[in-house]
Amino acid sequence: MKVGVALWETVQFEGSRWQVVALDAGAVALRSLDGLRPRTATVAALLTCPEDGPLEANRVPLLRVSAFDTAPAAARAQALFLQRHVHEVLTGLPPDCPSGTRARPEYDHQHTLRQRVEAKSTELSTIGIDLSPRSLWRCIAHYRIDGVAGLLDPRTVRTATVTGRVDPRVVAVVEDVLAHQKILSTGTRARALAQIEVEAAAENLTLPSSRTLYRLVNRLDRQRHSFGNATTRRTQANRPDRAYGHQVPSRPGQLVEIDSTPLDVLVLYPDGGSGRVDLTIVLDIATRTLLAAVLSPVAAKAVDAALMLARAMTPPLVQPGWADAVRFSRSLLPEGALEEPEVLAEQLRERPVVSIESVTIDRGRVFVSSTFLAACERLQISLVKAAPRTPTDKPHVERMFRSINTLFIQYLTGYTGPNVVCRGADVAAEALWPLAQVQDLLDQWIVQCWQNRPHSGLRLLAVPQQHLTPNEMLEALSAVAPGVAVVFDTDDYIALLPRVWRTVQRYGINFSGLTYDSPALGPFRNVRSGIRSPEACDKWEVRYDPYRMNRVYLRNHEAGCWVEVGWTLQAQTLAPFGIDVLRAAQAAVARRAERPAASAAALLNEINRIQTSVTAENRVERAARRRGSTQQLPAALPQPEPSAERAYLRVVVDASDVAEDQPEQKLAGEPLPEPQPLKRFLYNEPPDDGWV
Incomplete structure (x- = not known):
């Protein structure tokens, strides 16, 4: 300090x-x-x-003075009572006496300090307070060092740890047993206590009572879900024990993620068999553009991953055989399920090719193989390897798999659901789609639906309330100016700021509608502060500057220091903003947002807009331009109809109805006769005539 x-x-x-x-x-x-x-x-x-x-x-440090406010009311009243008498012993006058008041004779400075202390002890004993001269000397010493906070009864401000008075060796045994639950099937707490007893006996440790052990296990669990669902427990264990990162690429291709996963659908293989397929996608983070998506009947090979890069950086229009494959699939699929190649080509021209600069991969054998690494080296693409078993290092592509599943895959026959609980009675008995046709339908869905579907993560400062599509973001991507970092290193100033009490969750601190996080919050996540005051309730003391809401300060009362915690989006703000700007931005987002829960990106854009609107005329001008842009952007590109995603729902075709005596027509790629379907499986009731 x-x-x-x-x-x-x-x-x-x-x-x-x-x-x-x-x-x-x-x-x-x-x-x-x-x-x-x-x-x-x-x-x-x-x-x-x-x-x-x-x-x-x-x-006296102001940090110690602020600790006086966390004491119970009775303890503070007792400390203020002692302060009045100690102050009179030291100065001759009480702290609140009017000016011009003379000291009482027994506390005049003509007497020594020892004489004044003995006189004060005698005076207190006459009113029924037994305070010996030695105890009074101790109060004077504490008052000189810590001020009025030094007169508090230490028993009233004593903090409690999470484990209480349990032997640290027993705590270590409990931590080991809980950590081992990650790889085991879910059991009860009784099983965990039995394992704790076995390991404690092996180390000759004395365990507390069963009730104490149950409380200790519940406190140390800390949202691990050790006794809940095994899938949730493994997901929680994969979370990094640090502050979550936030990557904001400024141009298309700057940051690309690639990954593969099995799809929840059964398809027909080219060999006549059926089974699940693997999907490998390349996703551009800046625009959420699906640069490439490839289905494979078995586990993806290294050569497939290398081909993904070529497909992502090459327009489909110039890929050999693309038009012929579309025509062939269209001849097999029901009428209207697949567009003409010319129509798809016109839509593909609206999606320019993105040059990949860096790609994030996991450590699967597909992506760390020499084939894929050589392809990246040849294309001059930088590789970023995710941490082992950490899907949070590439969250966008993981979320994209779920979007493909809910927006496209679930409408196909053979959909198996995400797990056996959601699976139908006999999925294998359903008539399935061929793999090649599913690939073509997926490509068409990407071009027609996904690329023209507004995304909540794609916004511009000019129209922060407008969700842009990937195609629109490719055309209108703009860089975001970095925020101005204001560093305060004065503990006295922080101690005088307004205070709130908050818990520290896995994602950080939630305050005033914003999320604050920092790597220094690691030891405090899901941990009680131990402050027993009625106001605190085991929460942490957080200080904030009303004029600079881009960071808050957490008080570490054990180490006697402050922990600076920044807003997760503070690097994208134009300048530090006050609480009035924050309230105005939240109100504007609530009025303009299409959904009640607005994203943090919308709030960030609104804050930057308010800070750049200096005058009233400027604000009116910008509002008019935003209204004009909002009306023109959706009309710039064709939007799919609401039922476009259901245009090819669960239609089954039996290829045996095609004439067997026309092999030349098949090889030439000419349109085959329209097949006669044996069954039609639709979610909605089909009309009497025509396809849905």
Whole structure:
């Protein structure tokens, strides 16, 4: 903690000890205590160096003064009562006496301090308070060091740890048993306690009572779901024990994620068999554009992953055989299920080719193979490897798999559902789609539906309330200016800021509708503070600056320091914003958002818009331009009809109805005769004539 310097005080400066021998208008004269020559320095230089400063603090830190507010009301009243009498012993007058009041004779400074202490002890004993001179001397010593906070009863401000008085060796055994639950099938707490007893007996440890162990297990679980669903438990264990990262690429292709996963659908293989397929996709993060998506009947091979890069960077129109494959699939599918190649080509021209600069991959054998690495090296693509078994390192592509499943896959026959609980009675008995036709339908869905579907994560500062489509974002992507970082390193200033009480969750601190996170919050996540005051309720003390809401400060009462925690989107703000700007932005987003729960990106864009709107005329001008842009953007590209995603629902074709005596027509790629379907499986009731 940096404090002021006084004359004849010993300070640490530039690795040596010095004594202040003179002060003059912000400059000090220093005499070396290590045999160096005398020198002068400014007070600012003396107090701003991280490792330098006074060796002895001559005043009470404000951090300790603020701890007085966390004590119970009865303890604070007792401390204020003692302060009044201690102050009278030291100065001769109570702290709240009017000016001009003379000290009582027994507390006049003509008497020694020892005599005044004995007089005060006698006075307190007459009113029924037994405070010996020795106890009064102790109160005076604490008052000189910590102020009124030093007069608090230590038993009332004592903090409790999560584990209480349990032996630390027993706590370590419980932690090991809970950590081992991640790979086991879900059991009860009784099974965990039995394992704890076995391991404690092997180490000759004495265990507390069963009720204490149950409470200890519940406190140490900390949202691990050790006794819940096994899938949830493994997901929680995969979360990184650090602050979540937030990547914001500024141009298409700057950050691309690639991954593969089995789809929840059964398809027909080219060999006549059936089974699930693997989907490998390449997703551009800046625009949410699906650069490529390839289905394979078995586990994806390394050559398939290398082909993904080529497909992502090559327009389908110039890929050999693309038009012929579409025509062939169209001849097999029901009428209207697949568009003409010319129509698809026109829609594909609206999606330009994105040049990939870097790609994030997991450590699967498909992507760490020499084939894929050689392809990336040839295309001059930088590789970023995700941490082992950490899907959160590439969250966008993981979420994209779910979107494909809910927006496309579930409408096909053979859909198996995400797990056996959601599976139909006999999925294998349903007539299935061929793999090649599913691939073509997926390509068409990407071009027609996904690329023209508004995405909540795609917004522009000019129209923050408007959700853009991937195609629109490719055309209108703009860079976001970095925020101005304001660093405060004065503990006294932080201690005087307004205070709130908050818990620290896995994602950070939630305050005033914003999420704050920092790597330094690791030891505090899902941990109780131990402050027992009625106001705190085991929450952490958080200080915030009403004029700079882009960061808050968590008080570590055990270490006696502050932990700076920033807003997760503070790097994208134009400047630090006040609480009034935040309230206005939240109200504007609530009025303009299409859905009640607006995203953090919309709030960020609204804050930046308010900060750049200086005058009323400017605001009216910008609002008019936004309204004009909002009306023109959706009309720039064709939008799919609401039922476009259901245009090819669960239609089954039996290829045996096609004439067997037309092999030349099949090889030539000419349209085959329209097949006669044996069955039609539709979610909605079909009309009497025609396809749905």
